[in-house]
Amino acid sequence: GNSVTQMEGPVTLSEEAFLTINCTYTATGYPSLFWYVQYPGEGLQLLLKATKADDKGSNKGFEATYRKETTSFHLEKGSVQVSDSAVYFCALRGRAAGNKLTFGGGTRVLVKP
Amino acid sequence: KAGVTQTPRYLIKTRGQQVTLSCSPISGHRSVSWYQQTPGQGLQFLFEYFSETQRNKGNFPGRFSGRQFSNSRSEMNVSTLELGDSALYLCASSQAGTVDEKLFFGSGTQLSVL
Numbered sequence: 378g379n380s381v382t383q384m385e386g387p388v389t390l391s392e393e394a395f396l397t398i399n400c401t402y403t404a405t406g407y408p409s410l411f412w413y414v415q416y417p418g419e420g421l422q423l424l425l426k427a428t429k430a431d432d433k434g435s436n437k438g439f440e441a442t443y444r445k446e447t448t449s450f451h452l453e454k455g456s457v458q459v460s461d462s463a464v465y466f467c468a469l470r471g472r473a474a475g476n477k478l479t480f481g482g483g484t485r486v487l488v489k490p
Numbered sequence: 491k492a493g494v495t496q497t498p499r500y501l502i503k504t505r506g507q508q509v510t511l512s513c514s515p516i517s518g519h520r521s522v523s524w525y526q527q528t529p530g531q532g533l534q535f536l537f538e539y540f541s542e543t544q545r546n547k548g549n550f551p552g553r554f555s556g557r558q559f560s561n562s563r564s565e566m567n568v569s570t571l572e573l574g575d576s577a578l579y580l581c582a583s584s585q586a587g588t589v590d591e592k593l594f595f596g597s598g599t600q601l602s603v604l
Contacts, residue, residue, distance in 0.1 A: 409590050420494070420580055420595035428590045466533065470589050477523065477546050478582075478593065480533035 379404045383467045383481035390457055390488050398452040398484045400441075400467035408471035410434075410443050410450040411478070415464045424452075424465070457488045492516065494583050494596035502602045508569040511599045513581030515562050519594070521545075521587030522564040524556060527578040527598070536579075539564055540587050568601075576603045 383400040390396060402410065409428045413421040425434030430445035441452045450467060467481040495514040503509050515522050524536040535548040539558035556566040562583075568575055578600050582593040 413595075418597070420597045421582075421593075422595070423592050426590075426592070468533075472589050477535040477538060477548065478525070478533075479535070482532045 379408065379469055379471050379479045381467050381469055381479055381481035383465075383484055385482065386464075386485035388484060388486045390486065392459055392488055392490050393456045394488075396452070396454045396457045396461070396486065398465055398467070398486070400450045400452065400481060402448050402450065402467075402469050404448075404469055404471045404479075406472055407445075408469040410441070411468045411470065412439070412441055412450070412452050413466045413468060413480075415466065415483075417463075421466065457486075459488050459490055462486060462488045494581055494594050496579075496581050496596035496599050498599060499597070500600045500602075502604065503571050504604050505571055505573060507571050508567065509571060509601060510565055510567050511579055511581075511601070513564045513566075513583075513596060515564070515581075515583030516594055519583035519585050520562055521584045521591075522558055522562065523582045523587075523593065524564070524566050525580045525582065526550075527580060528576070533580075536566065538587060545587065571603045573603050575601065577601060 380403045411426045412424040414424045425436040427434040427443035433442045464483045468478045521540045523538040538546040542558045558564045578598045580598045582595045584591040
């Protein structure tokens with residue numbers, strides 16, 4: 378079945394540091410890949426997505442590239458802010474799995490001033 | 491446009507009781523999915539409804555059930571509650587439930603089973 382593995386946190390950074398969160402997946406067929414963010418006490422918000430190989434999703438300074446050869450979708454941001462402190466989830470949605478989202482375990486990011 | 495609304499926000503029940511959670515999707519959205527979030531198991535898919543029909547189901551026991559009404563509002567029910575059912579239950583909606591569509595999540599219902 379489908380699965381997503383992402384690096385465990387917490388990741389603690391200083392403001393303006395570079396952020397990378399690794400995400401790899403196992404899936405049948407050609408899934409769509411997503412990064413969601415969850416702020417304290419809130420639901421999930423879509424951060425970015427990529428629907429086919431070599432697509433790059435980007436939003437709010439975050440980027441991730443769909444790498445089919447390495448089955449990866451790593452999230453990066455060049456200069457983090459305190460407001461980026463949250464839990465980040467990598468997820469996939471595959472046609473073979475009936476369109477449900479399969480999530481990674483989440484990575485907590487804490488950005489200190 | 492109002493977002494996905496889940497009620498109640500918090501709920502406390504005791505073992506053996508049953509509970510019903512409600513989700514109102516964004517206007518015009520016909521697909522509603524439910525997820526369970528726990529510290530140990532993370533985010534797990536419960537089920538998806540589209541136009542009042544269950545279209546997909548996760549690996550949860552039959553105590554977990556749901557339904558969708560003609561106005562796309564959805565409810566999920568958990569019978570004979572167990573301590574392990576304590577979780578944040580998230581609802582998400584989209585227009586047609588296609589694989590590339592953006593899902594919009596509600597803030598969730600935090601269920602505590604004592």
